[in-house]
Amino acid sequence: MALDHAILVSLLEKPGSGYELARRFDRSIGYFWTATHQQIYRVLKRMEAEGWVDVRDVPQQGRPDKKEYSVSASGLTALAEWLQKPIQPESVRHELAVKIRGAAFGDPAALVGEVERHRRMHQEQLAHYLAGERRDFGGSGAAGAPEPEAPGSGRPDAERELQHVVLRGGIAYERMMIAWLDDVLATLRRLGPRR
Amino acid sequence: MALDHAILVSLLEKPGSGYELARRFDRSIGYFWTATHQQIYRVLKRMEAEGWVDVRDVPQQGRPDKKEYSVSASGLTALAEWLQKPIQPESVRHELAVKIRGAAFGDPAALVGEVERHRRMHQEQLAHYLAGERRDFGGSGAAGAPEPEAPGSGRPDAERELQHVVLRGGIAYERMMIAWLDDVLATLRRLGPRR
DNA sequence: CCCAGCATGTAACGGGTTACATGATTAG
DNA sequence: CTAATCATGTAACCCGTTACATGCTGGG
Numbered sequence: 001m002a003l004d005h006a007i008l009v010s011l012l013e014k015p016g017s018g019y020e021l022a023r024r025f026d027r028s029i030g031y032f033w034t035a036t037h038q039q040i041y042r043v044l045k046r047m048e049a050e051g052w053v054d055v056r057d058v059p060q061q062g063r064p065d066k067k068e069y070s071v072s073a074s075g076l077t078a079l080a081e082w083l084q085k086p087i088q089p090e091s092v093r094h095e096l097a098v099k100i101r102g103a104a105f106g107d108p109a110a111l112v113g114e115v116e117r118h119r120r121m122h123q124e125q126l127a128h129y130l131a132g133e134r135r136d137f138g139g140s141g142a143a144g145a146p147e148p149e150a151p152g153s154g155r156p157d158a159e160r161e162l163q164h165v166v167l168r169g170g171i172a173y174e175r176m177m178i179a180w181l182d183d184v185l186a187t188l189r190r191l192g193p194r195r
Numbered sequence: 196m197a198l199d200h201a202i203l204v205s206l207l208e209k210p211g212s213g214y215e216l217a218r219r220f221d222r223s224i225g226y227f228w229t230a231t232h233q234q235i236y237r238v239l240k241r242m243e244a245e246g247w248v249d250v251r252d253v254p255q256q257g258r259p260d261k262k263e264y265s266v267s268a269s270g271l272t273a274l275a276e277w278l279q280k281p282i283q284p285e286s287v288r289h290e291l292a293v294k295i296r297g298a299a300f301g302d303p304a305a306l307v308g309e310v311e312r313h314r315r316m317h318q319e320q321l322a323h324y325l326a327g328e329r330r331d332f333g334g335s336g337a338a339g340a341p342e343p344e345a346p347g348s349g350r351p352d353a354e355r356e357l358q359h360v361v362l363r364g365g366i367a368y369e370r371m372m373i374a375w376l377d378d379v380l381a382t383l384r385r386l387g388p389r390r
Numbered sequence: 391c392c393c394a395g396c397a398t399g400t401a402a403c404g405g406g407t408t409a410c411a412t413g414a415t416t417a418g
Numbered sequence: 419c420t421a422a423t424c425a426t427g428t429a430a431c432c433c434g435t436t437a438c439a440t441g442c443t444g445g446g
Contacts (some may be wrong), residue, residue, distance in 0.1 A: 001405070002290045009297040019425050032292035039406065041427065064414060064425045076300065083301045086309055087290050089316050091434095092368075095197045095282050097227035097361045102204040104354040105271065106278045114281055121284050158386050159299040165382040166292045169375045173287075176371040180364045187360040191353050196433075214397050234434065236399065259397045259442060286406095 002087075003043055004052075006033045008071055008079045011053065013159065015070035018044050028163075031129070031170045044069055052078055100184060107194040112185060119181040126174035129167060137164050197282075198238055199247075201228045203266055203274045206248065208354065210265035213239050223358075226324070226365045239264055247273055295379060302389040307380060314376040321369035324362060332359050 010021055010029050021044075022037035024030070047053045052075030058068045071079075096118060103111045137160070205216055205224050216239075217232035219225070242248045247270030251263045266274075291313060298306045332355075 002288075002293050003405080005297060006293045009293060009300070012300045013296075017425075018427095030287075032287055032289035034286040034288070034406095036407070037426080038408090038428090042405090060424090062415065063423085066425065079297055080301045083294055083297055083306065086312065087294070089313060090288055090290060091229040092225075092227050093197075093229070093285055094227035094364070095285060097364060098197050098201045098204060099278055099282070100361055101208075101357050102200060102274055102278055104350065104357050105204070105207045106275045108353055108357070110278065117281065118284060155299065158303055159296075161382055161386060162296050162299050162303070165379050166295055168378060169289070169292060172371050172375050176367050180367050183363060184360050187356055191356060198433085212397075213399095229434095231435070232398080233400090233436090237433090255396090257443065258395090261397065 002033065003035055003039060004047060005079055005082050006035070007040065007043055007047070008052065008075055011069055011071045012076070012079075015068055017058075017066040017068055019066065021069075028132075032166060047075065051075075103188070108188050108191040109193040112188050115181055115184050115188065119178060119185070122174050122177045122181065126171065126178065129171045129174060133164075133167055133171065137167075197228065198230055198234060199242060200274055200277050201230070202235065202238055202242070203247065203270055206264055206266045207271070207274075210263055212253075212261040212263055214261065216264075223327075227361060242270065246270075295383075298383070303383050303386040304388040307383050310376055310379050310383065314373060314380070317369050317372045317376065321366065321373065324366045324369060328359075328362055328366065332362075 006025075006029060007021060010016075010024055016024070018037060018041045021040050022035070025033070025035045025040070044053065048055055048069075051072060053069045054072050056068045056070070057065060059065045096115070099111060099114070201220075201224060202216060205211075205219055211219070213232060213236045216235050217230070220228070220230045220235070239248065243250055243264075246267060248264045249267050251265070252260060253263045254260045291310070294306060294309070
């Protein structure tokens, strides 16, 4: 289970509250791992009990107080151990592919709208990634852009480079999906309506 | 939840036992949806109770008897209804990406072996898909290859075309992953060992 | 004789999802 | 006044995973 470790990585990049983590999971971390606030609170509580994270009450004005979590020494050790262990390849889950194969037993043309909708969503996600890349990693060429967020406890250069390569993975994924959905649309249109 | 519908699609393509379904989920259907035999038996029992599938005892010689499941009329209706409903985009889960970002707080070079391992697995999966494509959908050009499996109750041409376009999606995915993992490897090597 | 394959299951555990709950402040 | 944002939580349910169990046949 990687949610624990995803949270550790996020807290190492920048300490924060459960609420803040939930928002990060809707954004940068969410590019490759999703979690709701319920899951996050549950895991934070468990990790606190195990001593992987430290908590600090932060009073705020104009807002509710919050608990700021940060990674403890033993949490860092746990992460390092996990990094050593091989993981098995993720099992794929493409509900849309189930639908596409299922369309042979319904009306292929009826799926066109749905596939177009997915294509649009991937297009938006791609635009979002590209905007983030431009903002955080400079226009095109060399480095030199200021860090958008305070770097965590690691080497700032490694942190940035690795965040960037993961983002490039997201970009490649969205491009691949868009191209494939075009292929799917052409196929559905060629098949036409139910006999 | 799509496991129900993935099973319905597989049974429409060809009726079979829980055991046979489990093997298909390790192969063709498993390209985009995974399931273990325990899940499959559980769902088959539920769908039988709901009347989505019919069961037929098939005595065999030299092997244990089996229960052959096939989709009932109401199962087909349920599938058609599900095809109409929009689904939300799959939430991404890339454990390897968590590790890559986590490597900034450990030793980036130590991840190289693991990433190479994943690259090899994707290469094998790609080879497997390409072999399947050559076998089932002809060398390169036009159609004309004999169906490798008896077609289900739909239009055979639509069934084949849609299976092929899903397979092309798998192929595109593996190619994208291999290219991205090369990018990751180059990045990790550039960063070198822990300071 | 033992292992691999065929075939079907039960049990337990943990994670993910959805719904519900509370309470404060600020902006429209 | 109402809605949105910040902030933390409980409860229930289902799904996915892992381990265990049974029994038969054929091949090395």
